[in-house]
Amino acid sequence: MAFDWLEARLSERAQQGYLRKRVCQQYEKDNIICIDGEHYLNFASNDYLGMRQHEGVLQSWVEGLAQFGGGSGASPLVTGHTQAHLALEAYIADGLNRESALLFNSGFAANQALCMALFSGAHNQDACNQTPSAAAGIKHSGEIFADRLMHASFLEGAMATKAKLRRFRHNDLAHLSNLLEKVDTTNNSDKLVVTEGVFSMDGDSAPLRDMAGIAKQHNAWLMVDDAHGMGVLGENGLGSIEAQALSQSDVPIVMGTFGKAVGTAGAFIAGSQALIDYLVNYAKHYVYSTAMPPAQAVATLYSLTHIAADSSRTDALNDNVAYFRERFGAQIGNDQNGDLILANSSSAIQPIIVGSPERALALSDALKARGIWIPAIRYPTVPKGEDRLRITLSATHTQQDIDVLVDAIALAMESIA
Structure with missing residues (x-):
């Protein structure tokens, strides 16, 4: 009988003390x-x-509902992208000194979309529309270096690509450098170093400035998942990047979420205009998903501006x-x-x-x-x-x-x- 192993797997997890x-x-x-x-x-x-x-967040959500309705009604590339989304993206990009930003429905979706878009490559994306024999000849390359304690959303996304995933010991700069040096001697593929700003399960922080220096030294991009830094770090509450004054050159990719300290829901990726334009075209979690409710974007922008002011x-x-x-x-x-x-x-x-x-x-x-x-x-x-x-x-x-x-x-x- 199909899937007759389900109950056995659940029983096994319960015996191990891990059943949820x-x-x-x-x-x-x-x-x-x-x-x-x-x-x-x-x-x-x-x-x-x-x-x-917070009363202001709740009232802003109500006002957003009155103006835009309960949902966005469509994908961002159809009619789902509103002035509420645009205003929130502009605030984030300006506050983080990035060229542009893009909203997602969750941090999980943002991390997965980023991995799958970058490491299938624009030059390889059309493989999805080719015959299996034609697609088989297309080379997918790239190297991802992720902290051992990186969130599951990113790791799952990375493993779904053809990129080589390497994990360095938690906050261990020497181990990261060693892994990058080994790759430097073997190929010149795209390299992405990934860490969290504040780690979700341990609560400690990454040495971002030193990590940015190492990434630059090895011609790699640094990405920071700052889900738990947003709202609580930085002069205006814009997280680890703001708190440590890290430029777009230092950290080319910033991911942050609104469902924690900001008090609403959803997420963003911020970076260069080219990166955001690329994601608009190739990030499937963005292209094929209904946009976040505009009222949610209105409430989120209120929350961020209030945190910055008080x-x-x-x-x-x-x-x-x-x-x-x-x-x-x-x-x-x-x-x-x-x-x-x-x-x-x-x-x-x-x-x-x-x-x-x-x-x-x-x-x-x-x-x-x-x-x-x-x-x-x-x-x-x-x-x-x-x-x-x-x-x-x-x-x-x-x-x-x-x-x-x-x-x-x-x-x-x-x-x-």
Whole structure:
């Protein structure tokens, strides 16, 4: 019988402690989340600045709905590209000092579209319309050098191309240089170095300026996925690129998302005019998808301009990060066995590494029993043996919320010891 292996694979994943299940949220307000009728203090949201519930964002979305309707109605290349999209793209390009920007429905789509468009090549794209025998003779080339902890959306996209994917040790510049040098001696194909600005599971940052220098030295482009830097870094909240004053020459490709600190949804790629024009023609996730709702673009632009004008939420987030790390270190620290470690992160992402899926699930359940919502993060989202609780802090958390969190972690650890 077709696909009769499905249940066996699910059973195998459950036995390994890696089976995933969804939960249904009834509502969330003021960091209180309701799931299956129970209420929890939420420390699992990527809404780092609390902009999802900001009155101005909500009102802008309503005004966008009144002007443009509920959706865009078509692909961007048909009638789906509106003045709302154009205004948002222009704001991003101008703020990041890039020639142009392009909107996507998600960061996942943006990363995949970029990989598939660049590493099939304009000179090779027509292979899709040729006979198999003709297409077989077309050479696809390119080299991708990705940080070991690069997001799955990019890695999946890279593996779907004919490019050679090489992964360097996390933030290891010497390893990256060594890989690039080996390729330099064998071919002169297109080379793309890829990293995240702020890493989604560890919360640490990439050494972007040094990485940009290495990429230039080896005639490679550097791409930064700044999903978790957008909104919280830089004078105007435009992320790692703005914070480190990196030019288009330093970082030819910037990808960022709006579904985290910005509080809406969607993503963008920014770079040269040639890059964006190329993606408009060859990025299938853009060409063949209905454009994001214009009202969403209106709300996103409001959120970005508000973040740029008022740093109070960013300041509050930074204060909360410092307070949590101080309280955790004073009350808990690393446990006696050395297998509970608070990662070295200064971002809103504060992972506690516990080392096994069973222990991560047990600790998560113990926290739920105490009114705290922090799901366990397990393989394959993170490497085996690095299972964790991924705590995310928000500007809207109070010091009392953080005190409750740290007390709950201490009690939960005792209960599962």
